[in-house]
Amino acid sequence: MLTAAWRFRRFLRPHAPALGAGALLVVLGTLLALAQPWPLQVIVDGVVGGRPQDGWLPTLIAGSGGDRSVVLIRALAATVLLVGLSALIGYISDLLMNRSGARITVTIRGALFAHVQRLSLSFHLNQRVGDLVARLTTDIDRSQNMLVAIFGTLIPNAVMLAGLAVVMVLVEPSFGLLALSIAPPLFLVTYHFTRKIRRASRAAREADAGLAAMTSETLGAIRVVQAFGREGLEDDRFAGQSRESLTAGLRAIKLRAGLPPLVDLVSLAGTLLVTYVGVQRVLDGRMSLGVLLVFLSYLRSLYRPMRALSKMSYVVSQGVASAERVDAMLRTDDTIPQARDARPVRRLRGRVELRDVTFAYGPAKPRVLNAASLAVEPGEHVGIVGRTGAGKSTLISLIPRFYDPQAGSILLDGMDIREFHLTDLRRQISLVLQEPFLFYGTIMDNIRYGDPTASPDRVWEAATRAHVTEFLDRLPQGLDTRIGERGGTLSGGQRQRIAIARAMLHDAPILILDEPTTGLDRDSEALVLDGLHRLTRNRTTFVISHHPAALARVDRIVEVRDGQLTARVSTRYWRRDHGADPVPRRVPSSHNPADRPTRPGHRAGGH
Numbered sequence: 001m002l003t004a005a006w007r008f009r010r011f012l013r014p015h016a017p018a019l020g021a022g023a024l025l026v027v028l029g030t031l032l033a034l035a036q037p038w039p040l041q042v043i044v045d046g047v048v049g050g051r052p053q054d055g056w057l058p059t060l061i062a063g064s065g066g067d068r069s070v071v072l073i074r075a076l077a078a079t080v081l082l083v084g085l086s087a088l089i090g091y092i093s094d095l096l097m098n099r100s101g102a103r104i105t106v107t108i109r110g111a112l113f114a115h116v117q118r119l120s121l122s123f124h125l126n127q128r129v130g131d132l133v134a135r136l137t138t139d140i141d142r143s144q145n146m147l148v149a150i151f152g153t154l155i156p157n158a159v160m161l162a163g164l165a166v167v168m169v170l171v172e173p174s175f176g177l178l179a180l181s182i183a184p185p186l187f188l189v190t191y192h193f194t195r196k197i198r199r200a201s202r203a204a205r206e207a208d209a210g211l212a213a214m215t216s217e218t219l220g221a222i223r224v225v226q227a228f229g230r231e232g233l234e235d236d237r238f239a240g241q242s243r244e245s246l247t248a249g250l251r252a253i254k255l256r257a258g259l260p261p262l263v264d265l266v267s268l269a270g271t272l273l274v275t276y277v278g279v280q281r282v283l284d285g286r287m288s289l290g291v292l293l294v295f296l297s298y299l300r301s302l303y304r305p306m307r308a309l310s311k312m313s314y315v316v317s318q319g320v321a322s323a324e325r326v327d328a329m330l331r332t333d334d335t336i337p338q339a340r341d342a343r344p345v346r347r348l349r350g351r352v353e354l355r356d357v358t359f360a361y362g363p364a365k366p367r368v369l370n371a372a373s374l375a376v377e378p379g380e381h382v383g384i385v386g387r388t389g390a391g392k393s394t395l396i397s398l399i400p401r402f403y404d405p406q407a408g409s410i411l412l413d414g415m416d417i418r419e420f421h422l423t424d425l426r427r428q429i430s431l432v433l434q435e436p437f438l439f440y441g442t443i444m445d446n447i448r449y450g451d452p453t454a455s456p457d458r459v460w461e462a463a464t465r466a467h468v469t470e471f472l473d474r475l476p477q478g479l480d481t482r483i484g485e486r487g488g489t490l491s492g493g494q495r496q497r498i499a500i501a502r503a504m505l506h507d508a509p510i511l512i513l514d515e516p517t518t519g520l521d522r523d524s525e526a527l528v529l530d531g532l533h534r535l536t537r538n539r540t541t542f543v544i545s546h547h548p549a550a551l552a553r554v555d556r557i558v559e560v561r562d563g564q565l566t567a568r569v570s571t572r573y574w575r576r577d578h579g580a581d582p583v584p585r586r587v588p589s590s591h592n593p594a595d596r597p598t599r600p601g602h603r604a605g606g607h
């Protein structure tokens with residue numbers, strides 16, 4: 001349990017002063033609580049029994065003795081003072097501990113989110129989004145509950161237990177040890193149960209996360225689910241996963257319910273033992289009735305923290321399971337390595353060169369690219385073609401370093417991309433994908449994602465050039481119209497035009513267009529193509545497409561085949577597969593002769 005808190009030590013450090021002050025107050029509160037039964041002893045032995053007080057605390061409470069009613073008033077006043085002070089201190093320490101717990105949680109959540117966002121694309125492609133969301137939400141909350149339980153309950157109660165043990169042994173050594181003899185069996189019972197509860201909680205947590213992941217996947221693919229009429233199947237899958245989560249949860253609940261009664265029973269054995277031996281001693285005159293009452297009250301106080309600890313074992317076990325999941329994610333080091341001494345760069349010209357690039361998605365996976373080379377001049381437009389699965393998307397993912405090649409290098413303006421700071425590198429590149437991702441928000445927000453500092457005028461200009469303004473008339477609030485999550489309320493062409501406007505604002509020297517017109521009808525395609533034409537002007541552009549129209553303005557076509565890049569596509573290949581020839585836009589001026597394309601002979605359209 002403390003290991004779990006230890007995992008988060010770097011987050012605890014900034015809160016050390018508050019936690020330290022809280023801990024000090026806990027100790028002070030414990031001392032006051034330990035003093036609380038002693039006025040009772042003064043009343044029973046001094047006021048009722050008329051015995052003289054010994055020991056510094058009873059003497060302090062009773063004062064110089066004398067009138068019994070004065071002693072009684074003093075003892076009662078001492079009780080009020082002790083209880084009042086300890087309540088006030090309890091309140092302040094609780095506040096300090098719990099506030100720190102809540103603040104620590106916010107920091108951990110922020111750190112986890114920042115970390116997860118920066119993990120490599122290959123990590124994300126292998127993760128279930130719902131599971132990540134569960135770690136960022138429920139797991140963090142449960143870790144918070146655990147931290148609060150540790151600082152607010154465990155530490156105060158543990159200090160209290162230790163204090164009680166010490167005082168009991170100091171006051172009546174043999175009797176104190178007798179009362180404490182109950183501690184080892186109690187500890188064993190609690191330890192055994194807590195381990196079991198933790199194991200059950202871990203299983204329940206995994207099942208819950210699976211349920212969250214399944215839910216987000218199903219709802220994310222709701223169009224497919226409804227189109228195939230698979231709601232029933234999804235209901236069954238959901239019910240199955242829920243059952244798994246329930247079974248694991250019930251086991252943990254059963255174990256949790258069993259522990260406190262067991263603690264009560266073991267405690268009862270202790271109370272009986274102490275009462276029996278204590279009463280014998282009082283009858284023998286070896287102990288005063290007041291001291292026995294103090295001991296019995298201590299015993300109650302001793303069992304209360306034990307019970308509290310056993311009760312919180314569930315929260316802590318859940319928290320430990322969750323903290324492990326949060327910590328595992330924080331420790332995941334699947335990031336793209338960055339050069340420490342990266343030179344800051346501003347805008348590049350946009351020359352892209354691949355030198356003998358070899359890439360596979362894993363050690364045991366086939367090579368997608370095998371010593372592939374290509375040089376693209378600033379402002380040149382290159383069409384990338386190839387059969388499905390040939391490696392076109394892979395090729396362009398290497399430029400923004402979504403993946404690093406195993407061998408060879410990629411250069412931008414003559415500099416290895418691994419020498420750039422990742423943010424600087426990615427600032428040089430704009431992506432327009434087949435399925436443009438739009439965020440929940442207004443159209444304005446979505447366009448501005450390309451440059452959050454852009455003025456409304458610039459956003460409007462980009463929207464006009466990308467033909468977004470043409471469909472704004474039909475929307476109630478123009479650019480301020482809210483669009484559903486993932487842009488669900490817009491057509492494919494409209495979404496694509498927003499993505500083009502966004503890329504215009506991003507204003508990067510290199511553009512990557514991956515099947516930008518797939519799935520669009522002719523009218524929509526014409527507008528998107530026109531927007532793209534404006535976007536690509538003076539930018540190095542890579543276009544992956546199977547559509548002759550999307551390739552009509554490229555300077556040359558590169559085919560990906562058998563891991564190689566052939567900077568030439570035979571007219572025959574193109575005709576056979578597409579029934580039309582791509583058209584070069586202009587002849588590139590400064591190519592390495594080896595890369596120079598053989599331009600297809602036929603023109604299918606103008607510029």
Ligand SMILES: Nc1ncnc2c1ncn2[C@@H]1O[C@H](COP(=O)(O)OP(=O)(O)OP(=O)(O)O)[C@@H](O)[C@H]1O
Pocket residue numbers: 122125361368386387388389390391392393394395
């Ligand atoms: N994340 C990944 N992990 C493992 N293998 C992958 C991954 N992405 C792609 N592949 C494999 O790498 C090969 C190249 O895929 P890629 O997506 O680059 O092809 P493509 O030419 O873009 O295909 P398409 O035209 O169908 O989009 C394929 O065999 C594919 O199965």
